[in-house]
Amino acid sequence: MPYGLSYAGAGSDYDGADAFILGIPYDRTSSFKAGAREAPAHIRRASYGFEEIHFEHGLGLPGISVFDQGDCEAPFLPEDMMGEVKFFMAPAVRDGKFTVAIGGEHSVNIPIIQCFKKSDVALITIDAHLDSRDEYLGTRYSHACVTRRAAEHLGIDNVFSLGVRSISREELERDDVIPHVTSFEIRETGMERAVRSALDHVRSERVYLSLDIDGIDPAYAPGTGTPEPFGLDPLDVKKAINIIGDRLIGFDVTEVCPPADPSGITSVLAARLINEALAVRSKSLG
Ligand code: MN
Ligand code: MN
Secondary structure, three states, X not given: OOOOOOOOOOOOOOOOOOEEEEEEOOOOOOOOOOOHHHHHHHHXXXXXXXOXXXXXXXXXXXXXXXXXXXXXXXXXXXXXXXXXXXXXXXXXXXXXXXXXXXXXXHHHHHHHHHOOOOOOOEEEEEOOEOOOOOOEOOEOOOOOOHHHHHHHHHOHHHEEEEEEOEOOHHHHOOOOOOOEEEHHHHHHHOHHHHHHHHHHHOOOOXXXXXXXXXXXXXXXXXXXXXXXXXOEOHHHHHHHHHHHHHHEEEEEEEOEOHXXXXXXHHHHHHHHHHHHHHXXXXXXXX
C-alpha cells in the first residue's frame, strides 16, 4: 500500500493475493451527513483490534492472502469517481480476486458492479433503504440509486435487498420494484429464511454482497449518515455472510461516517464484518 496503514494481515503482493482491498473515500452525493470519506482510514485502524485467529471458523486471520491497494482518488463528480474505482477494480475482478471495497458512501458500489460482465453476478444489499431511485439530487449515480443502476446492468432478477425499512413512494409505485425483505419481516421470520429467499430469487450463482452499514440497527452502528431505527442485529449480518458462503465473490462496506461515530464502534463492526467475509471466502477456497 503506497500511503498509510494497510488492512491488518494484508501482507501479500497483488499477484499472490486471493483477496484485493480498495478504499474509496468518496462522499460527495451524501444527502444528510457527509464524512464517509474518512471511513477507510478508520476501518483499517480498527482492523488491528482483533485476535489473530477466528476461533469459531478454525482459521488464522485474515485466512487468505490479501493485498491492500490503499485508497483510490475521490474526485468531486460521481462520473470521475466511477472512473477511478474502475481503474483499480476492473483488473482485480478480471483476475478473479475476491474484492473488498471500503467506502465511502454507497454510490461507490455502482462502478464496482459495472466491472462485472452483464448478468454475471447477483447483487444482494443489506440496507435500511432500497436505493432504487432513477435519479437523486440531479445525478443518476447518487447513493440513492445503487440498486437501480445494478438492475440495469445485472437484470432486476439479479438484485435483492435485505433489511429495508425506508422506501419512498416513487420507489414503490412502479412495476419494477427492487425485490426485498424488510427488517420487520427478518425480525419475525429470521435472517436465514430471508437470505435463502434472496439466493433462490437471483439468477446468477455468484453473489456480490454490499453492506450499507445503516442496514444494521443504529444502536449497534450509530456512526452513519442516514441512521434509521428498527434495523438488523449484527449477528444476523454475520449469519447472512455465512449462508451466502461459497457463492460470495465480492463484498463492500459503505456509509460508515466517522464524524458521527465518536466511540469508533461502527468502524470496529465494519472491520469485523470484513474479516467475516474474508473468513467465509477462505473456507470456500478450502
Ligand atoms: Mn442506507
Ligand atoms: Mn445504501
